[in-house]
Amino acid sequence: MAQGNEDPVYHYLFKVVLVGDASVGKSNLLSRFTRDEFNIDSRSTIGVEFATRSIEVDNKIIKAQIWDTAGQERYRAITSAYYRGAVGALLVYDISNYATFEKVSKWLAELKDHADQNIVVMLVGNKSDLRHLRAVPTEEAMAFGAKHSLSFIETSALDCTNVEKAFQKTLTEIYRIVSSRALETENSAKKVVAGGQAIVVGPTNTDTENKVDKSRCC
Amino acid sequence: MLGELATLNSLSIRFTKFKALLESPTVDLDMLRKLSWNGIPEEIRHLVWKLLMGYLPANSARRDATLARKRSEYEDYVQQTFGKGVETLDQGLYHQIHIDVQRTNPSIPLYQHPRIQQALERVLYCWAIRRPASGYVQGINDLLTPFFQVFLAASVTPNIRDVETMAVDAIPPAVLVEVEADSFWCLGKLLDGIQDNYTAAQPGIQRQITRLQELIHRIDAPLHAHLVAENVQFLQFAFRWMNCLLMREISLRRIIRMWDTYLAEGDLGFSEFHLYVCAAFLVKWSDRLREMEFQEILMFLQSLPTAGWEEKDIELLLAEAFMWQSLFHDSPNHLTQSTTQPPN
Numbered sequence: 138m139a140q141g142n143e144d145p146v147y148h149y150l151f152k153v154v155l156v157g158d159a160s161v162g163k164s165n166l167l168s169r170f171t172r173d174e175f176n177i178d179s180r181s182t183i184g185v186e187f188a189t190r191s192i193e194v195d196n197k198i199i200k201a202q203i204w205d206t207a208g209q210e211r212y213r214a215i216t217s218a219y220y221r222g223a224v225g226a227l228l229v230y231d232i233s234n235y236a237t238f239e240k241v242s243k244w245l246a247e248l249k250d251h252a253d254q255n256i257v258v259m260l261v262g263n264k265s266d267l268r269h270l271r272a273v274p275t276e277e278a279m280a281f282g283a284k285h286s287l288s289f290i291e292t293s294a295l296d297c298t299n300v301e302k303a304f305q306k307t308l309t310e311i312y313r314i315v316s317s318r319a320l321e322t323e324n325s326a327k328k329v330v331a332g333g334q335a336i337v338v339g340p341t342n343t344d345t346e347n348k349v350d351k352s353r354c355c
Numbered sequence: 356m357l358g359e360l361a362t363l364n365s366l367s368i369r370f371t372k373f374k375a376l377l378e379s380p381t382v383d384l385d386m387l388r389k390l391s392w393n394g395i396p397e398e399i400r401h402l403v404w405k406l407l408m409g410y411l412p413a414n415s416a417r418r419d420a421t422l423a424r425k426r427s428e429y430e431d432y433v434q435q436t437f438g439k440g441v442e443t444l445d446q447g448l449y450h451q452i453h454i455d456v457q458r459t460n461p462s463i464p465l466y467q468h469p470r471i472q473q474a475l476e477r478v479l480y481c482w483a484i485r486r487p488a489s490g491y492v493q494g495i496n497d498l499l500t501p502f503f504q505v506f507l508a509a510s511v512t513p514n515i516r517d518v519e520t521m522a523v524d525a526i527p528p529a530v531l532v533e534v535e536a537d538s539f540w541c542l543g544k545l546l547d548g549i550q551d552n553y554t555a556a557q558p559g560i561q562r563q564i565t566r567l568q569e570l571i572h573r574i575d576a577p578l579h580a581h582l583v584a585e586n587v588q589f590l591q592f593a594f595r596w597m598n599c600l601l602m603r604e605i606s607l608r609r610i611i612r613m614w615d616t617y618l619a620e621g622d623l624g625f626s627e628f629h630l631y632v633c634a635a636f637l638v639k640w641s642d643r644l645r646e647m648e649f650q651e652i653l654m655f656l657q658s659l660p661t662a663g664w665e666e667k668d669i670e671l672l673l674a675e676a677f678m679w680q681s682l683f684h685d686s687p688n689h690l691t692q693s694t695t696q697p698p699n
Contacts, residue, residue, distance in 0.1 A: 159493070160454040178461030181454075181493045183603065184594035187653045202650075209451060209493045214556040215594060236450075 157229035159208030
């Protein structure tokens, strides 16, 4: 019940999912962002895994609750359940493996089917440290992103390049949308329930600021 | 000192009992199961596993011929499939197996060697194309390794610990081929018993998770209530428990001991009995879990502190599972009561 007890206080709780083909580096992006760790020999993710980190935007604390999903097709039925309530997604491919980029449209369609209509999606070309093995030209991915109104970035979970930026940008964009929406409606929080776990995508009332009131979630 | 002696004594008595059973012209499989429940001595584990899997006939006169036939059959599969080079394989399937084998048991040196990795790839690929209903599913790579390690140890060193760091180049090719073939057939038999864990939408796993939740509701109501209150879904952590048979939670050597008992449980060891093991496993952390909130619970269950587990911890877990199974298995009413009030 007391979500705020041991956690640092936060103003917003955003659910973000990591999707993309197997072995593109989703789990390492997550561990780099949440624990500043890279595991050269991580095992494949089975089902889903979970981690969190809080960042600050405009003096507001945003807590990202990130779900890392298994990449293999067979797990779709299980993992798509985790898209529900997600307000952001990092759609990851491997710049050294063109097949993983070709699958991006499929993943995008899947997100549109199962996640919130207004989900913020960032296209992430990971493993940018593998320059000599590059198979996906930056321009091509950028053009794809532009065509589908996705922001785009290349990252390396191994050497840290742009990992922070990828998450920061996604979370900031969600925050902008949510705070402007909140201004429009001038009213309390819009809340989405994701698999029973309350995901607050709007500011809490001033009197409950700094504490998310789970009981008010629908 | 006296305690050690007593242990050694009882080990040697157990070993003698196994020996006597295995030396009879037709092995009494019921007796073998009973004896195996409490663990199988390392020196004979490979043989007992093959008998309990139904890979080797109980009749000892027929064993050599069966082995020879099965091994040559597998060699034919490999030849047909890999004979024309990996370029001719289903690239999607081969790629998925390849990347998963690369990251199988990353902390154990044995599995980092290309020779071993290629052997595992061949087994998984040959198996997958023969089971189109499920095909290869991530995690099946894990399930292959207990067989592989036990059979390899039997051929090169009697010890499942030493084999993890052995000089792979020293393994004679003929030995590796046999280990590979035996692992292929035993993996197949194991997976045939839990096939719907891996078919579309993985109904077997979904059913197991529902039953696990019902069981926890019955045997540890406060824990169940706490998890529900914290919005923790069983699917969020137990999916992996079912998909990889706890191999991501417990070290490989301990899993091998666990499989002695699973095999001794018969056809339903890897499904029915495993469910009770999962229940006992979850309840083990009950006190700690009940102090935690949503996020902590999930993080804790994702990396449980089992690294220091010894054989006696596994044996306690198995004994607890056995107890829950005896209490609930033949008492469906225990469960139906909970389904009238569906948990969460």
